[in-house]
Amino acid sequence: MSGHTDVPYEPVFVGKRRTELDELLTRYPTKQAALLPALWMIQDDRGWLPEEGVTEVAAVLDLTAAYVRGVLTFYTMYKQHPTGTHLIQVCTTSPCLCTGADKVVDAFLEHTGCKELGLTSADGKFTVIEVECLGACGFATPVQIDFDYVENVTPEKVPTILAGLK
Amino acid sequence: MGYPHKSHPRETPVLSKHFGDPDAISLEGWKKRGGYKALEQALNMDPAAIVDIVKASGLRGRGGAGFPTGMKWSFMKPGDGKPHYLCCNADESEPGTFKDREIMRGTPHALIEGCAVGAYAIGAETAYIYIRGEFTEPIQRMEAALKEAYAAGILGKNAMGTGKRVDVYVHKGAGAYICGEETALMNSLEGKRGNPRIKPPFPAVSGLFGQPTTINNVETLAAVPHILNNGAEWYKAMCLSSPKSTGSKLFSVCGNISKPGNYEITMGFPFRDFLYDLCGGPTQGRKFKAVIPGGCSVPIQTMEEADATMMDYEGFVAQGTMLGSGGVIVFDDAQSIPRQMARFARFYAHESCGQCTQCREGTAWTTKIMERIVAGQGTFEDLDTLLELADNMTGKTICVLSDSCATVVTSGLQKFRHEFEALITGRRSSTVSMAVA
Numbered sequence: 001m002s003g004h005t006d007v008p009y010e011p012v013f014v015g016k017r018r019t020e021l022d023e024l025l026t027r028y029p030t031k032q033a034a035l036l037p038a039l040w041m042i043q044d045d046r047g048w049l050p051e052e053g054v055t056e057v058a059a060v061l062d063l064t065a066a067y068v069r070g071v072l073t074f075y076t077m078y079k080q081h082p083t084g085t086h087l088i089q090v091c092t093t094s095p096c097l098c099t100g101a102d103k104v105v106d107a108f109l110e111h112t113g114c115k116e117l118g119l120t121s122a123d124g125k126f127t128v129i130e131v132e133c134l135g136a137c138g139f140a141t142p143v144q145i146d147f148d149y150v151e152n153v154t155p156e157k158v159p160t161i162l163a164g165l166k
Numbered sequence: 167m168g169y170p171h172k173s174h175p176r177e178t179p180v181l182s183k184h185f186g187d188p189d190a191i192s193l194e195g196w197k198k199r200g201g202y203k204a205l206e207q208a209l210n211m212d213p214a215a216i217v218d219i220v221k222a223s224g225l226r227g228r229g230g231a232g233f234p235t236g237m238k239w240s241f242m243k244p245g246d247g248k249p250h251y252l253c254c255n256a257d258e259s260e261p262g263t264f265k266d267r268e269i270m271r272g273t274p275h276a277l278i279e280g281c282a283v284g285a286y287a288i289g290a291e292t293a294y295i296y297i298r299g300e301f302t303e304p305i306q307r308m309e310a311a312l313k314e315a316y317a318a319g320i321l322g323k324n325a326m327g328t329g330k331r332v333d334v335y336v337h338k339g340a341g342a343y344i345c346g347e348e349t350a351l352m353n354s355l356e357g358k359r360g361n362p363r364i365k366p367p368f369p370a371v372s373g374l375f376g377q378p379t380t381i382n383n384v385e386t387l388a389a390v391p392h393i394l395n396n397g398a399e400w401y402k403a404m405c406l407s408s409p410k411s412t413g414s415k416l417f418s419v420c421g422n423i424s425k426p427g428n429y430e431i432t433m434g435f436p437f438r439d440f441l442y443d444l445c446g447g448p449t450q451g452r453k454f455k456a457v458i459p460g461g462c463s464v465p466i467q468t469m470e471e472a473d474a475t476m477m478d479y480e481g482f483v484a485q486g487t488m489l490g491s492g493g494v495i496v497f498d499d500a501q502s503i504p505r506q507m508a509r510f511a512r513f514y515a516h517e518s519c520g521q522c523t524q525c526r527e528g529t530a531w532t533t534k535i536m537e538r539i540v541a542g543q544g545t546f547e548d549l550d551t552l553l554e555l556a557d558n559m560t561g562k563t564i565c566v567l568s569d570s571c572a573t574v575v576t577s578g579l580q581k582f583r584h585e586f587e588a589l590i591t592g593r594r595s596s597t598v599s600m601a602v603a
């Protein structure tokens with residue numbers, strides 16, 4: 001699920017998610033160790049990490065919101081802003097660059113109508129970003145679309161890949 | 167098996183034997199292939215005896231540094247009254263490396279078994295597998311396999327009915343190369359920013375949650391059950407060159423090459439045969455120009471050096487580089503080395519955690535200067551500045567990310583200086599595209 005700004009915030013750690021968090025807390029000797037997983041739960045449910053989510057995580061784990069913010073900004077996968085419905089992440093580190101990853105980026109920018117890296121297309125459907133090595137260098141160019149990898153992407157395949165996204 | 171390719175007769179498939187076989191993923195399928203025999207045996211042994219077998223096998227860490235695994239385990243003192251922890255490093259973010267992902271996707275129970283044996287051997291009741299957040303599929307496979315292992319009583323309070331407790335959990339990262347550095351990984355697992363810690367204290371003294379901890383790579387731990395099943399002598403005998411490098415090793419191959427993928431060979435295999443025979447040589451009409459054999463943090467090799475290399479820890483050192491993580495990156499004659507090196511510098515600048523001035527500033531300045539040179543706006547003075555920066559970035563920081571960025575620059579400049587100079591004087595090779603992505 002990707003980012004929506006217009007939906008009012010409802011607490012995430014109730015019902016099933018609360019049970020999940022409680023189970024998670026048994027795995028670690030400190031509450032703080034559940035911070036990354038707890039942030040993932042919010043992002044999975046809400047599409048990104050709104051301020052209310054930060055406050056909620058801080059409250060359930062006995063941390064301060066400032067501390068939580070300090071941690072989450074360290075990690076590139078936590079979204080501090082909503083993105084298009086689909087986040088397209090193209091690896092352009094050298095092993096992929098040398099097989100033409102820059103052309104794959106160009107093709108995504110062109111066919112999504114996103115004008116620049118990091119911007120969302122006018123229809124709100126796509127955001128394209130460059131990322132560092134995805135750990136799939138033998139399948140160049142790998143592209144992570146939301147959660148899943150699409151491998152061996154070439155510029156020619158881009159229109160078909162985009163057509164397959166709802 | 168040279169996944170995604172058919173196994174080559176010159177491979178030694180131990181870890182990769184069942185890659186690409188969907189039946190090997192489930193617990194039932196894995197047990198049919200001999201799974202969990204080693205754990206059952208291990209749980210009925212004295213932990214010290216397991217450590218001795220691993221020591222005798224000669225197994226060395228597959229995460230990059232090549233530290234002897236049995237020796238690392240012997241730093242832990244089971245029975246000292248403290249909780250011990252095992253961390254399995256599945257952060258796999260070193261450009262060029264994609265072997266741990268295949269172990270987790272193809273044989274998740276092999277890793278669980280390795281973690282359980284390792285944990286027991288070091289006196290730990292809990293092992294955490296820290297997997298990079300981007301690895302959705304490997305995480306799902308590992309979670310599903312753990313569920314099966316718990317349901318079957320293999321893990322938990324009474325592991326395999328022995329009355330011993332072994333818990334194994336997956337912990338998902340959230341995007342940060344530096345969290346593969348072992349002390350950064352521990353901080354991240356504790357719910358902190360992934361900043362590396364100053365050593366000492368070493369993890370075996372004060373690691374995760376301040377307790378004695380061992381960190382091992384996925385491939386290292388996955389090798390352990392095979393060693394218990396077949397014996398230390400069997401493992402030690404897998405060696406074609408230096409007796410200090412034993413066993414089989416997975417190499418991930420990528421870049422400008424005919425058959426990129428994972429290949430498993432016996433330590434000491436000739437690199438030339440590996441590149442031309444197993445991996446199919448260069449793509450049509452091209453020639454190889456350079457190889458980075460161990461993930462982007464090791465020095466680049468010319469083809470003369472690569473052709474003379476035996477693929478083991480000592481063999482790579484003898485030819486001016488290191489085995490590292492086993493991520494082989496190949497560049498052909500259509501590539502500009504300065505352009506690729508500038509992109510690597512940008513990678514390090516992006517991934518620096520920013521704690522150390524030399525690294526934070528050094529990686530940023532290196533990138534800026536390299537990109538300027540690639541854009542045709544560099545000067546000869548820039549080349550001196552790059553080397554001076556590299557010198558300042560080496561051996562002076564909390565972790566070696568800074569040194570790795572310097573290595574890219576110094577090895578690139580030392581071996582391919584003519585390409586940098588050609589960019590400065592404006593004499594560019596027409597076959598090489600120069601734009602920085």
Ligand SMILES: Cc1cc2nc3c(=O)[nH]c(=O)nc-3n(C[C@H](O)[C@H](O)[C@H](O)COP(=O)(O)O)c2cc1C
Nearest residue numbers: 227228229230255257258259346347348382383386
């Ligand atoms: C910047 C940096 C990144 C690293 N990334 C990884 C990694 O992704 N996976 C890994 O296993 N080791 C990585 N390492 C090495 C670990 O710190 C550690 O040495 C290793 O996990 C130990 O396991 P081993 O003895 O089984 O090799 C990295 C080291 C540094 C300095």
Ligand code: SF4
Nearest residue numbers: 519521522525563565
């Ligand atoms: S060397 Fe760089 S990455 Fe390592 S601790 Fe220092 S600033 Fe962080």
Ligand code: FES
Nearest residue numbers: 091096133134137
């Ligand atoms: S460099 Fe692109 S996936 Fe590794």
